[in-house]
Amino acid sequence: MSESLDALELRIAELRAQVRRAVKARDNTLARSLRGDLRRAEQAWDRAVGAGEPESPQEREAPLLPVREQVHQALALLGVPSAVRMIVAVNDAFFSGALRGPQLTSLRRDEERSFRGDPYARPYYLCAALTDRLSPARGLLADSTWEPERRVLGPLSPRVDFLVSAMRVADRLVRMTDPPQGARRLLRRMAQNIPGAVEGLAPADPETTIRAARAELEVHHAADVAQRAEVAARAGRQLSDAERLFGAVALSTLRGAS
Amino acid sequence: MSALTALARLRAIRDGVAQPITTVRHCHVAPQPMVFVPLALSGEAAAPLAAMIGTDPGHPRLLVVPQPRNRDLRFAFTAELAEVVLPYVEGFRKDTETVERRGGEPYERCLEAPQILVPNRQGAAFVGLLGRSTRFRRIDGPYPVHPSVPLLGRWLTYFADRSQQPGSCLLMAATEALGLHWATGQSGLEDANLATLVSWIDPPAGMTGAQAALEAEDPLLWPPAGPVTDPGFDNEVLAPAVHAYEEAPTEHSVERIAQALRTQLDPTWRLMWRAVELLRALPEGTRVRERWETDRGSFTRFTERLAEGGPPQARRDGAVGAAARLAGLERARASYDVQRAYDDPLVMAEYRLTGEAFAGTVTAADPEHTEGEGRSRKLRPLVTVTTADPVRQAPGTVVGSPDRRGHAAEIVEISGDEGVEAVEVVLKIVKGMGRGKSPTPGSVPEIGERVTYTSLTDDFQSSAALPDPELTPWTHGGPPQEYVPSDEDAQEEWS
Amino acid sequence: MNGRLDRLRGPVPSRPHDARAIAALAANPGCARRALLDAAGVDKDRTARHLGFPAPFGQSQFAITRGNSFETVVKENGCAELLRLLRELLKLPVAEVGYQDVESVGAHLRHSHTRALVDRAAREDGPAVFYDHPLLSLRIAGHVCYLEPDVVAFQVEGRFHIVEIKSFSVIDGQAEPRKVAAAARQAAVYVLALRALLADLGHAEERVSHEVVLVCPENFANQPTAALVDVRRQLAVLRRQLTRLTRVDTLLDGLPEGLTFDLAPGQDGVPTRPAGEVAEALSRVPARYAPDCLSTCDMCMFCRDEARESGATDLLGRQVRDELGGVSSVAEALGLAEGTLEPAEGQEEIARLLRLAERLREECLR
Numbered sequence A: 001m002s003e004s005l006d007a008l009e010l011r012i013a014e015l016r017a018q019v020r021r022a023v024k025a026r027d028n029t030l031a032r033s034l035r036g037d038l039r040r041a042e043q044a045w046d047r048a049v050g051a052g053e054p055e056s057p058q059e060r061e062a063p064l065l066p067v068r069e070q071v072h073q074a075l076a077l078l079g080v081p082s083a084v085r086m087i088v089a090v091n092d093a094f095f096s097g098a099l100r101g102p103q104l105t106s107l108r109r110d111e112e113r114s115f116r117g118d119p120y121a122r123p124y125y126l127c128a129a130l131t132d133r134l135s136p137a138r139g140l141l142a143d144s145t146w147e148p149e150r151r152v153l154g155p156l157s158p159r160v161d162f163l164v165s166a167m168r169v170a171d172r173l174v175r176m177t178d179p180p181q182g183a184r185r186l187l188r189r190m191a192q193n194i195p196g197a198v199e200g201l202a203p204a205d206p207e208t209t210i211r212a213a214r215a216e217l218e219v220h221h222a223a224d225v226a227q228r229a230e231v232a233a234r235a236g237r238q239l240s241d242a243e244r245l246f247g248a249v250a251l252s253t254l255r256g257a258s
Numbered sequence B: 001m002s003a004l005t006a007l008a009r010l011r012a013i014r015d016g017v018a019q020p021i022t023t024v025r026h027c028h029v030a031p032q033p034m035v036f037v038p039l040a041l042s043g044e045a046a047a048p049l050a051a052m053i054g055t056d057p058g059h060p061r062l063l064v065v066p067q068p069r070n071r072d073l074r075f076a077f078t079a080e081l082a083e084v085v086l087p088y089v090e091g092f093r094k095d096t097e098t099v100e101r102r103g104g105e106p107y108e109r110c111l112e113a114p115q116i117l118v119p120n121r122q123g124a125a126f127v128g129l130l131g132r133s134t135r136f137r138r139i140d141g142p143y144p145v146h147p148s149v150p151l152l153g154r155w156l157t158y159f160a161d162r163s164q165q166p167g168s169c170l171l172m173a174a175t176e177a178l179g180l181h182w183a184t185g186q187s188g189l190e191d192a193n194l195a196t197l198v199s200w201i202d203p204p205a206g207m208t209g210a211q212a213a214l215e216a217e218d219p220l221l222w223p224p225a226g227p228v229t230d231p232g233f234d235n236e237v238l239a240p241a242v243h244a245y246e247e248a249p250t251e252h253s254v255e256r257i258a259q260a261l262r263t264q265l266d267p268t269w270r271l272m273w274r275a276v277e278l279l280r281a282l283p284e285g286t287r288v289r290e291r292w293e294t295d296r297g298s299f300t301r302f303t304e305r306l307a308e309g310g311p312p313q314a315r316r317d318g319a320v321g322a323a324a325r326l327a328g329l330e331r332a333r334a335s336y337d338v339q340r341a342y343d344d345p346l347v348m349a350e351y352r353l354t355g356e357a358f359a360g361t362v363t364a365a366d367p368e369h370t371e372g373e374g375r376s377r378k379l380r381p382l383v384t385v386t387t388a389d390p391v392r393q394a395p396g397t398v399v400g401s402p403d404r405r406g407h408a409a410e411i412v413e414i415s416g417d418e419g420v421e422a423v424e425v426v427l428k429i430v431k432g433m434g435r436g437k438s439p440t441p442g443s444v445p446e447i448g449e450r451v452t453y454t455s456l457t458d459d460f461q462s463s464a465a466l467p468d469p470e471l472t473p474w475t476h477g478g479p480p481q482e483y484v485p486s487d488e489d490a491q492e493e494w495s
Numbered sequence C: 001m002n003g004r005l006d007r008l009r010g011p012v013p014s015r016p017h018d019a020r021a022i023a024a025l026a027a028n029p030g031c032a033r034r035a036l037l038d039a040a041g042v043d044k045d046r047t048a049r050h051l052g053f054p055a056p057f058g059q060s061q062f063a064i065t066r067g068n069s070f071e072t073v074v075k076e077n078g079c080a081e082l083l084r085l086l087r088e089l090l091k092l093p094v095a096e097v098g099y100q101d102v103e104s105v106g107a108h109l110r111h112s113h114t115r116a117l118v119d120r121a122a123r124e125d126g127p128a129v130f131y132d133h134p135l136l137s138l139r140i141a142g143h144v145c146y147l148e149p150d151v152v153a154f155q156v157e158g159r160f161h162i163v164e165i166k167s168f169s170v171i172d173g174q175a176e177p178r179k180v181a182a183a184a185r186q187a188a189v190y191v192l193a194l195r196a197l198l199a200d201l202g203h204a205e206e207r208v209s210h211e212v213v214l215v216c217p218e219n220f221a222n223q224p225t226a227a228l229v230d231v232r233r234q235l236a237v238l239r240r241q242l243t244r245l246t247r248v249d250t251l252l253d254g255l256p257e258g259l260t261f262d263l264a265p266g267q268d269g270v271p272t273r274p275a276g277e278v279a280e281a282l283s284r285v286p287a288r289y290a291p292d293c294l295s296t297c298d299m300c301m302f303c304r305d306e307a308r309e310s311g312a313t314d315l316l317g318r319q320v321r322d323e324l325g326g327v328s329s330v331a332e333a334l335g336l337a338e339g340t341l342e343p344a345e346g347q348e349e350i351a352r353l354l355r356l357a358e359r360l361r362e363e364c365l366r
């Protein structure tokens, strides 16, 4: 980058000189064409300089953690397998705010490659959640260190996990003295989908949200635990280590219950 | 749609050019209208993308939202739009006239009023949506906007509401204004395309309307008149440009988007002014002025309402309000139809076709004819009109005439066979001939005169002057309940 | 009969219909050309292109992105938004939150998996309330079409509901009627397919509700709102049209034996048959062009051109045709109006009206 900048600067200086010479020699045609070249070189320099500049200054401090660490951080807060959008939303509300959805698209694949290449070399892997067919659930990320029951899904699990994550977000808010606006908005968005958690347009109260979510959770909890235990046991019996983390490919799900 | 218009459309096909369906212009064209061509982002309810706007054909102002999904940029756009619209609209406020009313307080009325022209009905609807999404915004609190934004919202809402009113010309869709005066050789559905409509009305030299319209359907030559954009343009041009802006929001990338959108707006901008010229070239109908006066009155009242600090228009009418509004619109529609018929023999011809009107020549007259004896003796001139039109009215029907204001007659007798120039209608004049022993000169048609009579009456005019809902007297339930916008309205997302 | 339909299409795979295409079948039920092309599974879009009359349809990627992102909002977090809406709308009990992503099996198994899940649900021991990415099927004129409704919801009351997610906005309780109507037509196709499945499994068809759940963004935000839409009328129209398609043999009857719309694609897939020949073949099957075709049928530009060339009053739309008392040619109608043509039997009334209209126009424009 800096090299081409240097080269451009050299060229600009040269062109300036040539223009001056041409003007002196009253060679107007040449001068005009040289001016054109100069303009273009200057524009190129502008662009090169702009591209090298750091992102427009962020209000928040620049993120210090690599992407996978940031995702891990958000997952740790949520405590359940989560979709990219939710992970980004949590990062936005509580952490750096620098995470972008597209950065996460190949994450799971990279992690899987790394695991297959050198299993258990890292303290944790960002892995998949498994469906009851033992295939990877679409778009969800989980933490490999979680117990297997937490990383598999029964039919009730999406709802259960949503309620749990809402409780955890609320709990985090309770423990902050001055929670940021973004975090309150996130809670509000989640709370409005939980019966009894929020009234009209009022901001969501974390304690109320936790109570309401727990009340609904009671209804699903036992059945969900049983279903998840069954899937986890099946995964333990049928899958290889890598498959247990990243899911069986579609065909091999034939081995599952049908 | 009547057989007359259908016939005009057939002619348009044969002659290769649109055919007039009126003899005069039935809409007002302001000396300095504001043309507004808005574009919206595909798939979004009311995400403005760009607009070309202005009162000078040579100097449109181009407004652009470089990333239409960005809320702040959207509000910046509306603030810019306000910079153009508000001075134009408010410029008409200062010069007023005092209007005397029989049996009422005199009131003030602006001498002129703004007129906004959009390409089509969807454009007018978009004005309403833009108004709806901005009028409840607050200039303080959690999501503050520029003070001009909510004001613009109220104006846009006013214009959009008013455009529902038959005959109102404060906000007009060009396709509708043109379609009111010309029949093309394509379907009504296709007439909603401004480029093809203008091609039919005014094809370039050496081309038939059909050929020109076919060419005008090519979105590369004539981009759609909005608010929806051409999908090809979206995918090939706009999306990469917006993407480049997201990567690097520089002046350069904004300029690239602006240039791209200019290519989509420019052709429509020129079409709009051609439409204005086409309309201006038509002679104005008599009652256009009266209707424009009503528009001016309505505009004046709305400026007053704003000055008094009234709340923004409600989200939607209450049940009662909606019903009243509907009834009002129906009355206005009927009145507007009659007015046009009275102004325009070609429109009246539609009623002659159905037997609700007839035109003919006076073949006999008895202007001194009286009825009754002694004190109850009344002047009742008789005239006989011979017509070739089918007359479907029964004796006893009271008819009016576009030839004489305040004139009314009663059908006494109909004789002869329709179809051959032989139907004779004997009429008794009951109104408009004065109170004397003999009729006021000129009030009774003379032998040999061409006259038109119709059972349509224009005494709707009084109802056209019905007060706006906000002026409803307490005897009629008072003004509708004021809508109090809530925090929810003000903070509503616009994503 | 299928042999004949295959010949009409030529040696290319039959073009599958999606719900939108099937819904559009009902848009112009009177058109034999369309019925035949669809029954034979002809790729109309390609045909129109080859003829030099591409349809003016296209979708903006902005609209597509918006549609997808709204669907995500509705379905994310275990259908949290959808649950809220259905709890309000259908009084869905709190316990009913099961979710099953049918796409968790390979693509080739999705249909049978959907079938199995629906069967279990219908026998009241189903594991889920929401079936995401189900795959239904419907037989259209002998061909199986696969259809993907957005979501099928199953409520404990024993009824299935089709959930249709659309990204057009509902503003202050009002949406564009045209778009609602299109959504209803499309949802009706899913209802029909799901009913067919239930019937096939030996369950009562009526367990699929004729009320579909339409989910749209409310006002200007991305927040979903839902309404029940009754699609009984759309179902009736669709049924009628589909029966017509299966009776396509009557349409075939009058046609020459060797007739084909084959484009004869070469090795590279580029059609080699002269466009004129294809156009000629198409003209053997009567069309019924109406301006509505411009938004519903890939053949519209071709048929419009044909109507224009033949001077058909269809060009101007149904309203005009009605005013002309059904006179189908421009020249004929003008001839009657101008008195250069003697009215045929039964045309006296409309001829009189047209002549009067002509006289009035002349008189006023003199």
Ligand code: SF4
Residues within 6 Å of the ligand: C028, C031, C032, C033, C034, C287, C288, C289, C290, C293, C297, C298, C299, C300, C301, C303
């Ligand atoms: S476009 Fe042609 S084929 Fe299609 S429905 Fe209309 S008339 Fe029939």
